[in-house]
Amino acid sequence: MLSHEDNLLLTQVGQGTPMGALLREYWMPVVQSGEVEPGGKVKRVQLLGERLVVYRGKLGQPGLIGEFCPHRLASLYFGRVEDAGMRCVYHGWQYGLDGQCLEMPCEPAESSFASKVRHVAYPCVDQGGVIWAYMGPASPPPPLPALEWTLLPESNTFISKRVQECNWFQALEGGIDSSHISFLHAPLHHTDSEVTRELDRASFGVGEAVQTADRAPRFEVVDTDYGVLIGARRSWPDGRHYWRITQFLLPFHTMPPTDRDERIVQSHIWVPMDDTKVVNWMVTWHPDRALTPEERQVHLEGKGAHVCDFAPATSEPYGDIRTALNRDNDYGMDWDVHRGKMFCGIPGFGVQDQAIQESQGIVVDRTRERLGTSDAAILQVRKRLLGAARALFERGAPAPGRNPESFLVRSASVLLPPGASWVDGALARIVVKPGGQLTLA
Ligand code: FES
Ligand SMILES: [Fe+2]
Structure with missing residues (x-):
């Protein structure tokens, strides 16, 4: 739960607002x-x-x-x-x-x-x-963050974007909410291997997480120079711990976990158009090779988190990236699938996320929410952004995450023995440069 004042601080991004001023630093x-x-x-x-x-x-x-x-x-x-x-x-x-x-x-x-x-x-x-x-005040502008996918050949990446009709921050919260995959994107029965295989093909490692049947991950968060590192621990059938590691990179990049074996990484960028609309960018990349035509096809068909099926273009800003499945048609909800196969009958990850994020209201009233332990990452990211926006607004404190190289990170999933440090255990997967270290805040 947030106070009304903090909710406004988090969600208002126009000229003269503290959060708007913070976002303009990036x-x-x-x-x-x-x-x-x-x-x-x-x-x-x-x-x-x-x-x-x-x-x-x-x-x-x-x-x-x-x-x-x-x-x-x-x-x-x-x-x-x-x-x-x-x-x-x-x-x-x-x-x-x-x-x-x-x-x-x-x-x-x-x-x-x-x-x-x-x-x-x-x-x-x-x-x-x-x-x-x-769009910020610095002249010359600061250097761009060294995001891995921006440094690779374009053949290694697949990029899509779409407009969502809700405030930017509730959409971003969906991107760091590692517990919802066991519900919103899951089959009705975790043993439904046909669906979990399809989930893994379309969006890396979600099927794997669903198959653990552990639907109550324990969360740990670590502040870093560039943002927040989020670990969600599930029990693996053989007693080991299955850690799914999400990245939040200031001010609006999120990276959902990868699967354990493949090195394909994904990232969202949640760019506010205003207080009521957000452009949801999504990037999928492979660090070492071009994506195959088959991999691109999965995304073009909207089977993963990308959505590439748009409504007829309008002359509004970003009027060519409004999704064909949207609030007006209940996002293509299939009630038969809902009853018999999937936890939610809306087709495709990306549309499921959009439907739920928009269903929370144009701007979530966070004075009414009841948060549990599975919301730890959301609390931490709110705290980080609210703190940075206040510090900039009240004291002119520099926006955090000024070292572009610190953004050279990925998300990951790892299996570790009970008691092992998830940060150390996943370090080689998380940092892009071999032998590199994380810069903790
Ligand atoms: S030159 Fe632009 S409105 Fe006159
Ligand atoms: Fe999701």
Whole structure:
């Protein structure tokens, strides 16, 4: 349970809010690199309550500019992308990549008005097949976090994203909630090997966890430089402990556990559009090899946590990534499957998560919740973010996680003897650099 004030602090991300200010200290994914072409089609997006247009200049450099032209607020979605940046088609005002107005061809030639107008614009870079923007105050911006998947060839990764109609933080909470897989994503009977095999194929290690039949994992959490390391312990049939290890990386990346043998890793990024909508990015990657066509197909078909089936595009920001299965059609709920086969009859992991996260209300009222021991990770991540947002807002304390290299981590699953340290036991799987250490907070 949270106080009303803390719930607002956690969930409000607009201009001038403490959490909005904290999130602006970190790089944010905007669109995939291939979605905008040099001098070509642009896209409407929304980040932290701001309506923006992302584009690629004719020379290839990515740009992110406020959607509404400062002259008389026409949409720059219809703008002309030029060498220098973006030109409004209403009266021809031209803006550089940094938002500086460069030309006002509708004003007298002797006018210096252009030099006095600066539009909202944010620095962008391409990394890992994604355009990232920095919306914070630092100049120059901090370095990008060294997320493993952003450093690999694009053939090693599969990326999807979709809009969810709920507050960003309840969606993120679903990403660190290691106990729900034994219910929301599970077959009705844990011995249903056909389903558990399918679960393992689609989303790594969930079938394995379900087969343990231990539905009450014990949680332990450790604060690290980059975020929070979360261990969930289940009993393995031979008496060993089965640890599923989730990562939370500041400010909005989560990595669900992998399975024990395969090295494929997954991560969500929960990027707030505003207080009521979130873009749920999902990345699957293999550290050492390209993903196979079969592996990509599983994701394209929505059998795992990716969702790639969208409703007809609209002209709203991110209007092309609203899921086809959504609140309006009860997410494709199949009551026969619900009765006879699966714990929840909604098809596919990703849609199951979305349905449940949206069902909590647009913004969860955390004054009404009743948390148990299985919510330990959620409590810790809330504490970390609330503390960092307050410290920045009240004292100007630097945002945590400033060492980009500390983000070179993965999630994992390991089997360990009872009593063994799960952090030490999983270290070789968790740190990307052989022999590397975790930086504890
Ligand atoms: S509204 Fe953009 S130039 Fe006039
Ligand atoms: Fe889930």
